[in-house]
Amino acid sequence: MVMKKYLTVGAVIATVAAVYLFFFVDWEARAVKKHLRSLAEEMAWSPGESQLAAVTRVKSVQDKLAESCQIDIPSYRIVQTVSRKDVPTYLTMGRNYYKELSVKFEDLKVESIQLPQAHAVTTAAVRAFGADGQRNDEVLVLEFTMQKNEKQWEITAVKEVQVLEK
Amino acid sequence: MTGDLINKFFFPKITRHYLLRVVLVALVTFIIFKYVLIPFRIQGESMAPTYVTGSFNFCFTMRYLFSEPAPPDIVTVRMAGRKIMLLKRVVATEGQSVEFREGDLFVDGKKVDEPYVSGKSKWNLAPAVVKPGHVYVVGDNRSMPAESHVFGQTPVERIVGVPLW
Numbered sequence: 380m381v382m383k384k385y386l387t388v389g390a391v392i393a394t395v396a397a398v399y400l401f402f403f404v405d406w407e408a409r410a411v412k413k414h415l416r417s418l419a420e421e422m423a424w425s426p427g428e429s430q431l432a433a434v435t436r437v438k439s440v441q442d443k444l445a446e447s448c449q450i451d452i453p454s455y456r457i458v459q460t461v462s463r464k465d466v467p468t469y470l471t472m473g474r475n476y477y478k479e480l481s482v483k484f485e486d487l488k489v490e491s492i493q494l495p496q497a498h499a500v501t502t503a504a505v506r507a508f509g510a511d512g513q514r515n516d517e518v519l520v521l522e523f524t525m526q527k528n529e530k531q532w533e534i535t536a537v538k539e540v541q542v543l544e545k
Numbered sequence: 546m547t548g549d550l551i552n553k554f555f556f557p558k559i560t561r562h563y564l565l566r567v568v569l570v571a572l573v574t575f576i577i578f579k580y581v582l583i584p585f586r587i588q589g590e591s592m593a594p595t596y597v598t599g600s601f602n603f604c605f606t607m608r609y610l611f612s613e614p615a616p617p618d619i620v621t622v623r624m625a626g627r628k629i630m631l632l633k634r635v636v637a638t639e640g641q642s643v644e645f646r647e648g649d650l651f652v653d654g655k656k657v658d659e660p661y662v663s664g665k666s667k668w669n670l671a672p673a674v675v676k677p678g679h680v681y682v683v684g685d686n687r688s689m690p691a692e693s694h695v696f697g698q699t700p701v702e703r704i705v706g707v708p709l710w
Contacts, residue, residue, distance in 0.1 A: 519624075543695055544697045
């Protein structure tokens, strides 16, 4: 009798959890967030980093971008279309300019998903040390446009949102 | 008697009423510190000497429930969300013209007395009219070149609140 009671309670909890996961969790939004968080993790380097780790990171960033990605970040004077194959060149330039860099996405929100497209916005906190050792931190709002291509999200555009307009 | 009270305070009887009180206090605390008094730590020198880096404060979000931001209020401006905000001073409201001449601030063509500003650099900025529904915000520390200082107009909806002290 007691066993039956426990089984019933367990079944009710499992059903509620299944219903919640099926109807209330936005899996696409979670995938978009995961993709962007992973990008932020890979957009980091430090002086002691091995060559292999650097190459792996570059490859990972490359895989997250679409074949052609429009980047519009005036704070870093980057306003151009970047093709996937040029990513290593740009990242090498970045590594020469900043000896240490890390990016953290705060308040990451998926604004809209209309498959196959999604829009997400976040506050990017960039901590960087220039080649001369000078600290050069920046905080900016970024808007990402993403496209789903064969079950994989790809970034097609990154745009800086002006919070304060001079 | 006192010993009894202390004992009761530190080692209360775990009753249903006690648990209910704990849950209620936790809930109220969560709501207050998540939505009404948001704790924050200042990073950066843009509001020095009024607010210096490393200091701690709370953002009081209900300040503008029945009023609008006006000069010389100090406000927090949200970015994508409320985890990272900008701390700035309102210097002009919608429809006003803002201009910098040799480091001095002019609003509607009149020079503004700003005793709170430190280290004025010779900022020069052509007049800009504040758009409807916007306010113009600047930091108190103007010792750096204008290009390195984050300031300008922002929609009023971006203003989260004011620092508590």
